[in-house]
Amino acid sequence: MENYIINIGRQLGSGGHTIGEKLSGQLNIAYYDKELLQIASQESGLGKEFFERADEKTNIHLFGDFVGWFSSSMNQGYFNNYLRNESLFQIQSDVIRQLADRQSCIFVGRCADYILRDHPRCLNIFITARFEDRLQRIIKKEKISSEKAKEVIERTDKQRSGYYNYYSNKVWGMSTSYHLCINSSLLGIDETVAYIRSFAEKSLKLT
Amino acid sequence: MKREKSSIPLGLGTENIGKLLAQYAIPAIIAMTAASLYNITDSIFIGHGVGAMALSGLAITFPLMNLAAAFGSLVGMGGAASLSLRLGQKDYDSANNILGNVLMLNLIIGVSFSIIALLFLDPILYFFGASRQTLPYAHDFMTIILLGNVITHMYMGMNALLRSSGHPQKSMFATIFTVLINLALNPLFIFGFGWGIRGSATATVISQFVVLMWQISLFNNKNNFIRFKKGIYRLKSNIVKDAFAIGMSPFLMNAASCIIVVLINRGLIRYGGDLAVGAYGIVNRVAFLFIMIVMGLNQGMQPIAGYNYGAKLQSRVNDVLKKSIIIATLIMIVGFTIVELFPRAIASIFTKDNELTEQAVIGLRYIFMFYPLVGFQMVVSTFFQSIGMAKKAIFISLTRQILFLIPLLIILPEYLSVTGVWISMPIADFISVIVASCLLYVQYRQFKKNHFKSEIE
Numbered sequence: 001m002e003n004y005i006i007n008i009g010r011q012l013g014s015g016g017h018t019i020g021e022k023l024s025g026q027l028n029i030a031y032y033d034k035e036l037l038q039i040a041s042q043e044s045g046l047g048k049e050f051f052e053r054a055d056e057k058t059n060i061h062l063f064g065d066f067v068g069w070f071s072s073s074m075n076q077g078y079f080n081n082y083l084r085n086e087s088l089f090q091i092q093s094d095v096i097r098q099l100a101d102r103q104s105c106i107f108v109g110r111c112a113d114y115i116l117r118d119h120p121r122c123l124n125i126f127i128t129a130r131f132e133d134r135l136q137r138i139i140k141k142e143k144i145s146s147e148k149a150k151e152v153i154e155r156t157d158k159q160r161s162g163y164y165n166y167y168s169n170k171v172w173g174m175s176t177s178y179h180l181c182i183n184s185s186l187l188g189i190d191e192t193v194a195y196i197r198s199f200a201e202k203s204l205k206l207t
Numbered sequence: 208m209k210r211e212k213s214s215i216p217l218g219l220g221t222e223n224i225g226k227l228l229a230q231y232a233i234p235a236i237i238a239m240t241a242a243s244l245y246n247i248t249d250s251i252f253i254g255h256g257v258g259a260m261a262l263s264g265l266a267i268t269f270p271l272m273n274l275a276a277a278f279g280s281l282v283g284m285g286g287a288a289s290l291s292l293r294l295g296q297k298d299y300d301s302a303n304n305i306l307g308n309v310l311m312l313n314l315i316i317g318v319s320f321s322i323i324a325l326l327f328l329d330p331i332l333y334f335f336g337a338s339r340q341t342l343p344y345a346h347d348f349m350t351i352i353l354l355g356n357v358i359t360h361m362y363m364g365m366n367a368l369l370r371s372s373g374h375p376q377k378s379m380f381a382t383i384f385t386v387l388i389n390l391a392l393n394p395l396f397i398f399g400f401g402w403g404i405r406g407s408a409t410a411t412v413i414s415q416f417v418v419l420m421w422q423i424s425l426f427n428n429k430n431n432f433i434r435f436k437k438g439i440y441r442l443k444s445n446i447v448k449d450a451f452a453i454g455m456s457p458f459l460m461n462a463a464s465c466i467i468v469v470l471i472n473r474g475l476i477r478y479g480g481d482l483a484v485g486a487y488g489i490v491n492r493v494a495f496l497f498i499m500i501v502m503g504l505n506q507g508m509q510p511i512a513g514y515n516y517g518a519k520l521q522s523r524v525n526d527v528l529k530k531s532i533i534i535a536t537l538i539m540i541v542g543f544t545i546v547e548l549f550p551r552a553i554a555s556i557f558t559k560d561n562e563l564t565e566q567a568v569i570g571l572r573y574i575f576m577f578y579p580l581v582g583f584q585m586v587v588s589t590f591f592q593s594i595g596m597a598k599k600a601i602f603i604s605l606t607r608q609i610l611f612l613i614p615l616l617i618i619l620p621e622y623l624s625v626t627g628v629w630i631s632m633p634i635a636d637f638i639s640v641i642v643a644s645c646l647l648y649v650q651y652r653q654f655k656k657n658h659f660k661s662e663i664e
Contacts, residue, residue, distance in 0.1 A: 045220050046517035050595070082219075082514045083595040086288070090295045115296065167292070169301055169445060 003104045004029075004121040004204045007113040009164070009172065012156040013134030013141075013149075015184045015192070016127040020108045022193045027200070030105035032096075039099070040092045046082065051092065054085040056109055057159050058166045089167060109160070113178070114168030123200050126178040127192075130185040179203070219514040224526045228534075232507025238379045239503035243496045245386045248393060250492050250557055253407050256397035257344070259560035261404050263481045264344025266488030267337045267472060270465040271324065271349060275356055276363070277461030278320050282312040283364035285454030287371035289446065290433075294372055299432045306368060306426065307439025308446045313364040317357035325353050336472040341481050348404045355412030362415040365422040372433055377425065381418050388414035463609055470616045471628060479566065479625035486566035489557045490574050497542035501535045501582050505589035513593040521658060528590055535582030546575040573629035577636040581607070584636070587643040591650075599646050607639035 006023065010016025017033055024031035032039075037055060041048040081087060093115040099105055100116050107116075113124040129137075131153075138149040161172035170177040180199055184192045201207050219227065254262045286309035293302040324331065332345045352359075362385075370378040389410050396406025426434050468491075475483040508531040515523040546553060554567035584607060592600035612635040619627030619634075 044517075046514070047519055050517050081509050081593055083517050083593070086292050086295075089292075093296060117298075165445070166449065169298075 002121055003100065003102075004206070005100050005104065005112075005116055005119055005123070006106045006200060007116065007122060007124045008106065008108045009113065009124070009126040009178065010108065011128050011134060011173070012153050012160070013137040014127045014129040015133075015137065015189050017108060018189055019127060019184065019193050019196065020106050022189070023196060023200075024106045026193065026197055027104075027106075027206070030099070030103055031108075032099065032105060033108040036092060036095060036107070036110055040088070040095045043095055044082075044091045046088075046091070050083055051088055054088045056163045058085055058163045111164055111167045114164075114170065121204055123180070123204055124178045125196060126173060126175075126181045128173070128181070128183050130183070133185045219511060220518050220520055220523070224511065224523060224530060227511050228504075228507055228527065228530055230507075231510060232504045234375065234379060235506035236500055236503030238382055239499040239506075240496070241379070241383045241386050243492075243499040245382075245389060247492045247496065248386070248390050249407050249411065250488060252393040252397050253404055254489075254557040255559065256394070256406075257404050259482060259485055259558055259563040260340050261344045262488050262558060262563065263485035264337070264341040264346075264404065265348060266484045266491070267332060267335055267341055267345040268349050268352070269488070269491070270335050270468040270472070271331060272352065273461055273465040273468060275320060275324075275352070275359065277458050277465065278316050279313070279360040279363040280367070280461060281454040281458045282309055282316065282450045283360075283367040283454070284457045285450035285452065286312075286364065286446075287367035288453045289449050290368055291371040294433070302372075302433045303436065303439045304443060305446055305450075306433055306435070308442055309364050309368060309450065310361065310435075311440050311442055312447065312450065313360040314357060317360035320360075321353045321356040324356075325350065328353070335469050336476045336484060338476065338481050341484070344404050348408045351405055351408035351412060355408075355415070358412055358416050358419055362419045362422065365419060365426070369422060369425065374425075381422060384418050384421070385414045388417055467608065467612060467616075470613065474616055474620045474628040475625060478620055478628065482560075482563050482566050483570075483625055483628075485558075485563050486554075486570045489554055489563075489567040490570040492557070493546065493553055493571060494542075494574050494578075497539060497578065498581075498585075500538050501585050504531060504535055504538070505585060508586065509589060509593040512590055513595070516594040521654060524594075528586070531586045531590075532583050535586045536579060537582075539578045539580075539582035543575050543578045546571050546578075569626075570629055573626075574632050576633035577640065580640040581636050584640045584643040587647050591646070596650075599650075603639060603643045603646060606642045607635055611635040611638045 006020075006029075008016050008020045010019075020033065021031055034055075037048055037051040040046075040051050082091075089111075092110060096107060096110065096112050096115050100107075100119060113122065116122055134153055135146060135149050138144070138153060139146060142149065142152070144152070164170070164172035168177075173181075175181050180196070182192060182196065186192075187195060250262065250265065253265055286305050290302055290305045290309075293299075293305060328346060328349060329342065332342055332349070335345075337345050362381075366378045366381050369375075369381065392410035392413060393407055396402045396410050400406060402409065423435070425431070428434060471487060472484050475487055479486075508527055511527045512524055512531075515527065550568040550571045551564060553571060554564045557567070558564060584603065588600050588603040590600075591597070591603065612631060615631035615634055616628065619631050621627070623630065
């Protein structure tokens with residue numbers, strides 16, 4: 001049987017990371033979240049911090065990349081600049097494709113659902129949670145005040161949707177962009193994992 | 208478009224720096240030189256075939272031409288960036304949509320710009336510094352250019368798309384073809400048919416039209432992954448939005464340079480008369496040639512510096528920066544030497560008129576005064592851009608072209624008359640060289656500190 005892929009999009013604090021990790025343990029397949037940055041750095045020889053700086057962000061807003069262009073309207077060097085967000089995205093997406101060729105795996109974020117859109121066995125999931133639950137999770141994880149956590153959540157949501165919409169041409173968090181959208185607050189993490197697992201087993205014909 | 212290309216070419220981190228620089232910079236230098244020869248040939252034929260006043264009229268149209276180019280690059284550049292992203296993902300449907308959308312947008316913007324500019328052509332030209340003597344030339348030239356503006360916009364847009372769709376050589380040839388056709392048609396129209404300055408404008412439009420046809424035939428090829436077909440022309444909001452967002456920066460940069468040229472022209476006309484503007488037309492063409500060559504070098508340096516900086520190969524970063532600065536300085540020294548030694552010979556390439564020649568000689572001498580240092584400034588600015596420190600890059604670039612130049616152009620002519628206009632440019636050059644030196648010095652202290660830190664770790 002061919003490799004299969006599960007791509008997880010998630011809101012910050014929705015438990016997407018944990019759900020992906022548990023799911024990969026139960027299905028016994030590889031799991032990639034931030035690990036992708038390290039691999040992309042090794043593959044390209046470029047420092048990891050460049051990938052971290054560009055991770056799930058984009059420059060594309062008015063004046064955002066003002067400078068990318070300053071010198072001339074014919075600046076073709078721009079396309080050859082390997083530290084641009086677009087170039088780093090390209091390197092990272094090559095890594096995602098290579099990993100997906102080699103084995104079954106779970107990818108969290110990084111537009112993997114778009115990058116692997118031609119893969120024959122893909123399941124794309126989006127995970128949300130109640131705002132209050134997300135807030136509590138971030139407060140606990142980052143050890144910050146409620147005010148600060150709220151700010152971080154709002155900013156990250158905005159960045160991730162900007163990133164996803166720009167690179168994938170789809171809409172972040174919109175049901176038509178995925179196969180399954182689920183709110184982890186209703187069943188809790190473990191039950192949500194079980195639910196997704198049974199959904200995956202049926203839709204990907206794992207058993 | 209057939210060949211699979213890996214995201215990072217091999218060798219950027221290992222190959223000899225001089226060899227890499229030659230490999231990346233030479234094609235870019237050829238393309239840039241060709242583009243500036245285009246403008247030079249126009250000026251030469253107009254200067255000799257039509258006269259000194261026509262050269263002044265031509266110089267009056269520069270800002271309007273800049274503005275037209277700014278609108279042309281608005282979508283073309285943004286579309287090109289989006290296109291290269293989609294092609295990297297082998298997302299050919301989206302890529303095709305971008306192609307169609309860019310074509311449509313260029314059509315809309317090109318036609319709108321022409322209509323508005325044609326309606327207010329004379330007031331615009333007067334505002335840009337036209338006089339009774341120069342207006343007819345500027346008017347005739349611009350009318351034809353504006354009627355062909357859609358062609359120019361589509362040609363520029365297609366060229367940007369060609370380049371980003373993996374055909375940089377074809378895009379370079381397209382530029383060279385327009386130069387050659389323009390070179391052949393200019394004498395025919397001006398001397399053969401006696402069309403005057405209109406002949407030159409017609410040659411420009413026709414050369415771009417011919418090359419546009421060739422570009423379209425390339426995008427019509429069924430073997431290409433991206434090509435014209437039904438259904439790609441309907442505007443899609445996300446494509447349009449991205450194209451404008453990315454294209455806004457080159458647009459503003461071009462628009463800003465339009466304002467500068469207006470200031471220069473108005474200053475020259477006020478204190479030096481029509482011929483001073485014509486002299487600037489000549490000086491500008493000559494100066495631009497050397498600036499463009501260095502820009503080509505910078506394009507070649509960018510991927511090398513960027514990659515090696517990213518890979519933390521500091522000694523290679525130093526090497527490429529050093530070599531680029533040396534080459535850029537040599538290029539500028541060649542320009543400086545030729546211009547300062549033989550300014551009359553240079554000016555006489557463009558005109559036989561004695562007074563215009565004299566004024567151009569003065570202008571050439573002033574403008575090239577600090578050019579041997581300007582190469583350094585340009586390389587440093589691009590260097591900051593390539594290592595992802597865009598704010599510093601734009602700041603250095605702005606100091607030379609805008610921040611110091613605008614106040615100088617407003618203040619100095621009050622006291623020094625026409626000399627004040629000329630001398631503003633080398634002064635702005637010099638200040639920006641100092642700014643660039645300081646920023647580079649600070650950056651290198653930072654590099655050393657980081658290096659020291661990583662050694663301890």
